[in-house]
Amino acid sequence: MDLSCFKAYDLRGRVPDQLNPILAEKIGRAYVAVTGAKKVIVGYDIRLSSPEITEALSSGLMAAGADVFDIGLCGTEQVYFATSHYQMDGGIMVTASHNPKDHNGMKMVGPESRPISSDNGLNDIRDRVLEPFANAPQQGKYETLEVMSAYIDHLLGYVDASSLKPMSIVCNAGNGGAGLVIDQLEQHLPFDFIKVHHEADGHFPNGVPNPILPENRSATADAVINNGAAMGIAWDGDYDRCFFFDENGRFIExxxxxxxxxxxxxxxxxxxxxxxxxxxxxxxxxxxxxxxxxxxxxxxxxxxxxxxxxxxxxxxxxxxxxxxxxxxxxxxxxxxxxxxxxxxxxxxxxxxxxSLIDARIEAYPASGEINRTISDPPKVIAAIEAKYSVGAKAISHVDGLSVEFDTWRFNLRMSNTEPVVRLNVEARGDKALMEAKTEELLAEMERLNG
Structure with a gap:
C-alpha cells in the first residue's frame, strides 16, 4: 500500500493513487488503535473527493469503536474549535489546503486540539495502517453536530462590537470554504463585504486558493482599488491562513x-x-x-x-x-x-x-522569504556561518542560522522537505543596506553552490 501521503505534520496526496476511500477507512481504524480516542470530530473541505473520503474515514473510526461527530463542510479551524470546545478525544479534518484540486489529505489533532504530527503519533498511525484489523466489540455511533453558531459566537468575542464602524472590506475565499463563515459573520457586523470568488466550488474555477502566489493576488487587489475598500482579505482553501491587502491594493508581507x-x-x-x-x-x-x-x-x-x-x-x-x-x-x-x-x-x-504598516516597513525593511535550490544545504549554511560570524553581535541556531549585526540581520534555514534554502534579511531603517546585503548573501550562496 502506498503511504506516501503521510508527511511530517499531516497527510497530503493525489486522489486516488496516494489517498482513496480504502486507505481512508484504514486510517480511521489506525487513528483509534493508536490514540484510544472514543469521541472524534470529523469535518471536510470543499474538494470534490472530500465527502467520499470523509465517509470512509468515519466508517473506519466507528468500526474501531469510536463515536463520530460529523460537523460537515467547514474549515480546519472549526475542527480545532469543535474538538476543544466540546471536549472531544480528537478531531480529523479532511483537506489538502492549497494543494492542486486532484489532491486531498487530513490534519489530525488529539485532546484539546493538540496537533498529531510525525514526532507524536502520526508515524505510528501510518505504521498501524499496514497491520490487520478486527472490528471493535461495539461499533461507534454516528451523529452530526452543528458547530457554526458556537464558533461564530466565539469569533465575535475577540472584538469590541461597540467600537466597530461601517467600512468596505474585500473578501476573497478563492472558492474555498471561507465564504460560508463570512456569510454568517456578516449578520453581526457593520461592514460591507465585497465578495470575490465567494462560492465554495471544489472545481476551483479561479485556480487553487493559495494567495501567497503572486499570480493569485490581483483579483483581491483589483477589487480593493475598484471599490475603494478599506482593506482586502484572501484565504487559502481551508482558511487557516489569511492574507491582507491595504486600501491601495498592496499585498502586505x-x-x-x-x-x-x-x-x-x-x-x-x-x-x-x-x-x-x-x-x-x-x-x-x-x-x-x-x-x-x-x-x-x-x-x-x-x-x-x-x-x-x-x-x-x-x-x-x-x-x-x-x-x-x-x-x-x-x-x-x-x-x-x-x-x-x-x-x-x-x-x-x-x-x-x-499608514499602520508603512511606518513599520520603514523602520524595519525586510527582503521577504527568498528560496534557492542548493545541492548541499548544510555545507552552504556552514560556510555562510563561518564567513559572517566574524564581527557578528549574536548568532543563534533556534531555527537554521540567524546572524545579527547592529544595523542588519539575516536568517538562513533549510526546507524540511526539499533541497531548498530560505533566506530572510532585515535592516534597521535602511532599505538600501537590506537590499545590498540580500544581494551579497544570494551571490555568496550561488558561489558556494558552484
Missing amino acids: GYYIVGLLADQFLRKIGGGKVIHDPRLTWNTLDLVQAAGGEAVESKTGHAFIKQRMRDEDAVYGGEMSAHHYFRDFAYCDSGMIPWLLVAERLCQSGQTLS
Missing part, C-alpha cells in the same frame, strides 16, 4: 501583520507573552515591548509554535507565513480572528491600513 496583531492583542488584554518565529524578528520585538508584552522565539512550524505557546501560556503567536495562533482558540491557528482584530484596529484608530 505576513511579517508586518504579526507585529500589528501582537500590538493590537496586547493593547486589548494588557500584556502577556507573544511567540514568534526566528526568520524576521526586529519589528515584532519592538512592537511587543512597546505594548508591554514579552516576545518569545520558537522554531518555525505549527507543532513547535503551539507547544511553545502552551509551555509559556502565550496569548498570541504569529508566523510570517500567515499562520496566527490564539490562546483562547485552544492555542490553534485561525484565519478569521486576525482580520477581525485588524478591522477593529482600523475602526478604533481611524488610521488606514497602509
Whole structure:
C-alpha cells in the first residue's frame, strides 16, 4: 500500500493513487488503535473527493469503536474549535489546503486540539495502517453536530462590537470554504463585504486558493482599488491562513501583520507573552515591548509554535507565513480572528491600513522569504556561518542560522522537505543596506553552490 501521503505534520496526496476511500477507512481504524480516542470530530473541505473520503474515514473510526461527530463542510479551524470546545478525544479534518484540486489529505489533532504530527503519533498511525484489523466489540455511533453558531459566537468575542464602524472590506475565499463563515459573520457586523470568488466550488474555477502566489493576488487587489475598500482579505482553501491587502491594493508581507496583531492583542488584554518565529524578528520585538508584552522565539512550524505557546501560556503567536495562533482558540491557528482584530484596529484608530504598516516597513525593511535550490544545504549554511560570524553581535541556531549585526540581520534555514534554502534579511531603517546585503548573501550562496 502506498503511504506516501503521510508527511511530517499531516497527510497530503493525489486522489486516488496516494489517498482513496480504502486507505481512508484504514486510517480511521489506525487513528483509534493508536490514540484510544472514543469521541472524534470529523469535518471536510470543499474538494470534490472530500465527502467520499470523509465517509470512509468515519466508517473506519466507528468500526474501531469510536463515536463520530460529523460537523460537515467547514474549515480546519472549526475542527480545532469543535474538538476543544466540546471536549472531544480528537478531531480529523479532511483537506489538502492549497494543494492542486486532484489532491486531498487530513490534519489530525488529539485532546484539546493538540496537533498529531510525525514526532507524536502520526508515524505510528501510518505504521498501524499496514497491520490487520478486527472490528471493535461495539461499533461507534454516528451523529452530526452543528458547530457554526458556537464558533461564530466565539469569533465575535475577540472584538469590541461597540467600537466597530461601517467600512468596505474585500473578501476573497478563492472558492474555498471561507465564504460560508463570512456569510454568517456578516449578520453581526457593520461592514460591507465585497465578495470575490465567494462560492465554495471544489472545481476551483479561479485556480487553487493559495494567495501567497503572486499570480493569485490581483483579483483581491483589483477589487480593493475598484471599490475603494478599506482593506482586502484572501484565504487559502481551508482558511487557516489569511492574507491582507491595504486600501491601495498592496499585498502586505505576513511579517508586518504579526507585529500589528501582537500590538493590537496586547493593547486589548494588557500584556502577556507573544511567540514568534526566528526568520524576521526586529519589528515584532519592538512592537511587543512597546505594548508591554514579552516576545518569545520558537522554531518555525505549527507543532513547535503551539507547544511553545502552551509551555509559556502565550496569548498570541504569529508566523510570517500567515499562520496566527490564539490562546483562547485552544492555542490553534485561525484565519478569521486576525482580520477581525485588524478591522477593529482600523475602526478604533481611524488610521488606514497602509499608514499602520508603512511606518513599520520603514523602520524595519525586510527582503521577504527568498528560496534557492542548493545541492548541499548544510555545507552552504556552514560556510555562510563561518564567513559572517566574524564581527557578528549574536548568532543563534533556534531555527537554521540567524546572524545579527547592529544595523542588519539575516536568517538562513533549510526546507524540511526539499533541497531548498530560505533566506530572510532585515535592516534597521535602511532599505538600501537590506537590499545590498540580500544581494551579497544570494551571490555568496550561488558561489558556494558552484
